[in-house]
Amino acid sequence: LDTILPRRDDNGVRPTIGQRVRLSQGDIAQARKLYKCPACGETLQDTTGNFSAPGFPNGYPSYSHCVWRISVTPGEKIVLNFTSMDLFKSRLCWYDYVEVRDGYWRKAPLLGRFCGDKVPEPLVSTDSRLWVEFRSSSNILGKGFFAVYEATCGGDINKDAGQIQSPNYPDDYRPSKECVWRITVSEGFH
Secondary structure (H helix, E strand, O other): OOOOOOOOOOOOOOOOHHHOOOOOHHHHHHHHOOOOOOOOOOEEEEOEEEEEOOOOOOOOOOOOOOEEEEEEOOEEEEEEEEEEEEEEEHHOOOEEEEEEEEEOOOOOEEEEOOOOOOOOOOOOOOOOOEEEEEEOOOOOOOOOEEEEEEEOOOEEEEEEOOOOOOOOOOOOOOOOOOEEEEEEOOOOOO
């Protein structure tokens, strides 16, 4: 043998090693421990998925802190839809809130900070990553929130110059993916 192989699962299938396709659950658990990440939340890498506040819909605990990092194929964008929202409402969403950032860390550009019971409009990333953080610091609790996300490609481009590329370029694109770009240039542009 030229390498160590993972043990076969109950169905006799040998799992792939994390770094070959994506991070394994073991990789993620070790990185969380090493960097003292919040115990709540996770790294989401599927093309579609969902997540919710802890305890949803029965109510979230006081002083919760959760972080979800969504990462899809380079060249794709993420559409994030909150389908339910019930967080303690305060001025400027100071106490309990869910915050969405356009990137992979807490100082990425803010797309929105939400609380109360109004479901926000869908949010779209400019790149292939989103940071979603939930904090609860009050004793007045709500049901929480539920969100779904989907990776998309293509879209409307209003520029006189630029470039487009297929998802995952220069590597192979994923199967069964359809991307449509509608490009609009200035009138009279050649």
